[in-house]
Amino acid sequence: MIAEAGLAALWLAAAVALLQLVLAGVALRGGQAEVLAAVRPVAVTGGVLALLAFLCLVAVFVRSDMSVLLVVENSHSAKPLLYRISGVWGNHEGSMLLWVTVLGLAGAAIARIEHRLDERPLVATLGAQGAIALGFFAFLLFASNPFARVAQPPANGLGLNPLLQDPGLAFHPPTLYLGYVGLSVAFSFAVGALVTRDVGPAFARAMRPWVLGAWIFLTLGITAGSYWAYYELGWGGWWFWDPVENASLMPWLAATALLHSVTVLATRDGLRAWTVMLAVVAFSMSMIGTFLVRSGILTSVHAFAVDPSRGTFILALLALYIGGALALFALRIGTVKTGTTFELLSREGGLVLNNLLLSVILGVVLIGTLYPIVASAFGVQLSVGPPFFDKAAGPIALALVVALAAGPLVRWRRDRWDALAGRLLVPVAATGLALGAVVLFAPFKSVLSSAGLVLAAGLAVASVAPLWGRNLARTPLFTWGMVIAHLGVAVSLFGMAADAAFTRETLIAARPGEQVGVGPFRVTFDGLKPAMGPNWSALEGRFTVQRGDAAPFVLRPQQRFFAQPPTTTSEASIATLWDGQLYAVLGNADAGGRWQVRLWWKPFVTCIWAGGALIALGGALSLLGRIRRARLRHEEAWA
Amino acid sequence: MKRWLIWLPFIAFAAVLWLVAAELTRPADRTVRSRLVGQALPGFSLPAAVPGKPGLDARAFRIGEPRLLNIFASWCVPCAAEAPQLAALARAGVPIDAIAIRDKPEDVARFLARYGDPFRAIGADQTSAVQLALGSSGVPETFVIDGQGRIVEQHIGDLRAEDVARLTALVKGAR
Numbered sequence: 001m002i003a004e005a006g007l008a009a010l011w012l013a014a015a016v017a018l019l020q021l022v023l024a025g026v027a028l029r030g031g032q033a034e035v036l037a038a039v040r041p042v043a044v045t046g047g048v049l050a051l052l053a054f055l056c057l058v059a060v061f062v063r064s065d066m067s068v069l070l071v072v073e074n075s076h077s078a079k080p081l082l083y084r085i086s087g088v089w090g091n092h093e094g095s096m097l098l099w100v101t102v103l104g105l106a107g108a109a110i111a112r113i114e115h116r117l118d119e120r121p122l123v124a125t126l127g128a129q130g131a132i133a134l135g136f137f138a139f140l141l142f143a144s145n146p147f148a149r150v151a152q153p154p155a156n157g158l159g160l161n162p163l164l165q166d167p168g169l170a171f172h173p174p175t176l177y178l179g180y181v182g183l184s185v186a187f188s189f190a191v192g193a194l195v196t197r198d199v200g201p202a203f204a205r206a207m208r209p210w211v212l213g214a215w216i217f218l219t220l221g222i223t224a225g226s227y228w229a230y231y232e233l234g235w236g237g238w239w240f241w242d243p244v245e246n247a248s249l250m251p252w253l254a255a256t257a258l259l260h261s262v263t264v265l266a267t268r269d270g271l272r273a274w275t276v277m278l279a280v281v282a283f284s285m286s287m288i289g290t291f292l293v294r295s296g297i298l299t300s301v302h303a304f305a306v307d308p309s310r311g312t313f314i315l316a317l318l319a320l321y322i323g324g325a326l327a328l329f330a331l332r333i334g335t336v337k338t339g340t341t342f343e344l345l346s347r348e349g350g351l352v353l354n355n356l357l358l359s360v361i362l363g364v365v366l367i368g369t370l371y372p373i374v375a376s377a378f379g380v381q382l383s384v385g386p387p388f389f390d391k392a393a394g395p396i397a398l399a400l401v402v403a404l405a406a407g408p409l410v411r412w413r414r415d416r417w418d419a420l421a422g423r424l425l426v427p428v429a430a431t432g433l434a435l436g437a438v439v440l441f442a443p444f445k446s447v448l449s450s451a452g453l454v455l456a457a458g459l460a461v462a463s464v465a466p467l468w469g470r471n472l473a474r475t476p477l478f479t480w481g482m483v484i485a486h487l488g489v490a491v492s493l494f495g496m497a498a499d500a501a502f503t504r505e506t507l508i509a510a511r512p513g514e515q516v517g518v519g520p521f522r523v524t525f526d527g528l529k530p531a532m533g534p535n536w537s538a539l540e541g542r543f544t545v546q547r548g549d550a551a552p553f554v555l556r557p558q559q560r561f562f563a564q565p566p567t568t569t570s571e572a573s574i575a576t577l578w579d580g581q582l583y584a585v586l587g588n589a590d591a592g593g594r595w596q597v598r599l600w601w602k603p604f605v606t607c608i609w610a611g612g613a614l615i616a617l618g619g620a621l622s623l624l625g626r627i628r629r630a631r632l633r634h635e636e637a638w639a
Numbered sequence: 640m641k642r643w644l645i646w647l648p649f650i651a652f653a654a655v656l657w658l659v660a661a662e663l664t665r666p667a668d669r670t671v672r673s674r675l676v677g678q679a680l681p682g683f684s685l686p687a688a689v690p691g692k693p694g695l696d697a698r699a700f701r702i703g704e705p706r707l708l709n710i711f712a713s714w715c716v717p718c719a720a721e722a723p724q725l726a727a728l729a730r731a732g733v734p735i736d737a738i739a740i741r742d743k744p745e746d747v748a749r750f751l752a753r754y755g756d757p758f759r760a761i762g763a764d765q766t767s768a769v770q771l772a773l774g775s776s777g778v779p780e781t782f783v784i785d786g787q788g789r790i791v792e793q794h795i796g797d798l799r800a801e802d803v804a805r806l807t808a809l810v811k812g813a814r
Contacts, residue, residue: 330648373659376662
């Protein structure tokens with residue numbers, strides 16, 4: 001019954017999306033005011049219906065309704081409640097339903113809270129949202145019905161991949177989806193602005209909070225995903241340039257560029273065409289990412305269930321939306337007047353440099369990700385891995401860091417080189433000091449990691465420089481946001497470079513009682529004992545770790561055996577210290593009773609994710625500041 | 640800005656789309672192509688795996704008679720599953736030699752008694768050394784060897800009914 005209600009809600013939501021599209025079209029072609037006024041409530045209805053369908057799916061998972069195929073394939077009644085719920089989006093159909101639910105809710109949110117934009121561009125925006133939603137509803141209904149029943153319900157389900165039974169993974173996909181789909185709002189705003197020929201500061205100001213919000217979620221999602229891969233996969237790495245990771249990185253790069261160019265448009269009415277282009281590209285990257293992941297066209301460690309017919313369906317949607325938006329851009333952008341121009345050395349110029357460098361990195365990642373498909377079309381099987389991405393994107397990213405350090409210290413409109421040099425004096429001095437320290441004390445592993453360490457120091461100093469000489473209490477919240485986000489980049493960069501430069505690794509076959517050294521630690525293998533969890537049993541190793549004269553602590557890495565589906569996973573044990581993490585993985589035993597043990601000492605590796613969190617926090621502060629200022633202006637206007 | 644430049648993103652996207660669509664509509668080829676195809680068999684000489692049947696020497700493959708080389712083990716379940724296909728090949732007149740991997744003579748004998756014995760000679764590879772030299776990563780695998788002792792094809796996994804005709808043709812066509 002619940003499953004049928006969900007399916008009905010899904011059909012209704014699709015019908016409402018169609019209505020939304022048609023009404024918007026009629027309204028823009030000179031329909032009456034009533035038609036124009038009807039679009040907002042229709043959009044809200046669509047969001048509510050999509051949410052209802054999603055909640056129905058959650059309900060069948062929570063109740064472990066084994067007559068629903070999706071539950072049978074992805075759940076098990078013995079699973080803890082959290083993982084029964086996260087099982088909803090731990091599969092293709094459920095995650096697509098989550099995707100359109102977020103899309104519908106975003107449409108509803110625009111309709112409810114956006115009051116700064118003129119009615120016509122807003123209705124055009126909602127029409128575009130309706131069009132996107134309609135396509136993906138059709139995809140769900142015709143190619144991926146999440147509510148399909150089974151004729152003979154089995155006694156129990158097949159279970160969820162144990163790797164996904166992890167709190168991190170419970171929240172990682174929804175967060176990323178909020179980001180991906182949030183960008184659809186920017187896309188719809190851009191399409192709306194093109195349709196109504198209304199590209200200007202008002203459009204940018206209306207779009208900015210959405211871009212910022214989506215970007216915050218993307219940042220959090222990527223950071224969480226990276227940390228999950230780091231501790232759950234037991235490979236000790238935090239980024240693998242896997243196609244699915246790239247699929248989340250590309251929208252983030254485009255959104256980061258958009259975030260900065262939309263500021264130029266909102267404040268200085270410059271970069272009109274470019275901002276519209278980026279808004280289209282950002283969501284296009286989300287959709288291309290979804291396609292790459294869902295179609296199985298690329299091989300990835302994220303072995304999602306794949307189906308070429310579904311791939312073709314999504315590809316047709318991509319052709320329609322991205323192709324349509326790009327064609328609309330080409331047809332209409334000529335009618336958009338050039339905005340204000342600016343000097344080369346100005347904040348605007350710095351932001352253009354930021355955009356160019358981000359776009360180049362985006363291009364590199366896109367080419368690297370798609371290259372295997374290109375090669376395969378010519379009959380060559382290959383994969384593109386970290387060496388390419390590190391070498392090609394790394395140096396550009398470091399150049400971006402330099403621009404990032406200097407950018408916020410440049411004035412809007414026009415600046416003088418000598419004045420900028422004066423403001424950069426202290427950050428440059430800090431960079432010099434860091435260079436000296438790295439040359440003297442750090443082991444040389446690669447130019448990239450050493451340069452990363454040096455530039456991180458310079459950036460950290462430069463990013464707080466905009467606060468100097470200001471009354472901190474009266475500094476606007478969005479300036480704080482910028483400072484903290486940029487500082488986050490410095491912290492994250494430091495973590496990455498420190499991990500690359502200082503990591504120590506030991507791989508041994510040890511018997512209980514043996515001792516081994518890694519970095520500054522002495523690690524003793526005390527022995528093994530069995531351990532039990534709610535739906536797994538495990539062999540748990542016990543390792544006592546001693547560093548100098550400090551109090552010893554214990555690491556307990558596990559080999560976990562899940563009964564349903566039968567899988568063995570290795571559960572790393574990680575000790576977080578103030579200056580890094582000690583990471584232990586228990587492998588298999590050999591015939592002689594020796595256990596494979598892998599130990600990593602990773603100094604300051606936590607900075608990578610702490611920096612990511614800081615970046616997101618900066619975004620949140622900035623968003624809060626913008627909303628507060630908009631509200632103040634609103635009140636002033638009515639006072 | 641030149642007019643046509645505005646269409647550049649659209650054109651780039653169309654190109655990617657065309658490429659991806661072409662790739663998607665082409666049936667996926669999941670066959671693993673062995674690097675040893677076209678190369679000579681590595682040299683080996685294996686003792687007999689069961690009493691009463693000869694062992695296997697690489698030189699025996701260079702006498703101008705194409706044949707199959709089956710890698711199997713008595714402890715391997717898919718090997719039992721492919722037994723009817725091997726029997727069919729033997730009935731069609733295809734000569735088949737075999738290598739038993741990490742096995743005991745009595746187990747191999749029991750396996751042959753139960754699932755049939757289509758083999759002319761069976762070598763015993765106790766350490767998988769020959770298996771590794773052949774580039775074989777598991778059991779069962781079946782190699783097609785031509786009359787000069789060159790590898791024509793490496794079939795990974797158990798033989799299915801649909802493979803019988805193809806392999807027969809391959810062996811008959813080889814010199």
